Amino acid sequence: MLYHVFMDVKIPRDLPAEEAAEIIARERAYSQALQRSGKWRHIWRVAGQYANVSIFDVRDNAELHEILSGLPLFPFMDIEVTPLLRHPSAIREDDS
Template identity: 45%
Template structure:
């Protein structure tokens, strides 16, 4: 199944710079692994902050939940998920 996933991250301002850098590096590495595995099919950065929108692929909503909860920045993220269905124009018809 494909899901449209929007993630908005708000790290606390009092977070030490070194911890922030560590979290952002861990998030990047984890995101790259999700891309390689095919769990993140496409992703775009939304200008103006730590925000992105992407097309994620998972067997079901439970698997998607597990993938999202594994993100290092998950504790500071607001996440919106929309299940996608194939449009007839995409299906060749």
Template identity: 80%
Template sequence: MLFHVRMNVNLPHDLPAAETADILAREKAYSQELQKSGKWRHIWRIAGQYANYSVFDVPDNTQLHEILSGLPLFKFMDIEVTPLLRHPSAIREDDT
């Protein structure tokens, strides 16, 4: 099942630089592994914001919740999730 996810990151300004660097490094490694596995299919930066739009391909909302709550930046994020279904007028058969 596909999910459209908007993630807004709100890092505290007083977070120590070393802690910020560690969280960001872990976040990058975790997200890239999910991308390699095919679970995190797309990620786009939103211009001018510390935010992204992403598409996840997972069996259900339980697995999506597990993935999102495992993000090192999770406690600093506002997340909006929209489940996606194939549109009946879509012409690409390979993008379900």
């Protein structure tokens, strides 16, 4: 199942820089492993914001929740999830 996920990151300004850097490094490794597995299909930065728009391809809501709550930056994020369904007018057969 495909999901559109908007993640707005709000790291507290008083978080020590070295702690923030360590969390961001773990976030990068975690997200890249998910991208390699095919579960995190696309990620785009939102210009001018510390935010991203991503497409996940996972089994169900529970798997998506497990993945998102496992993000090292999860405690500092506002997340919006939208389930996606193939549009009947879509011409591409290879992206469901």
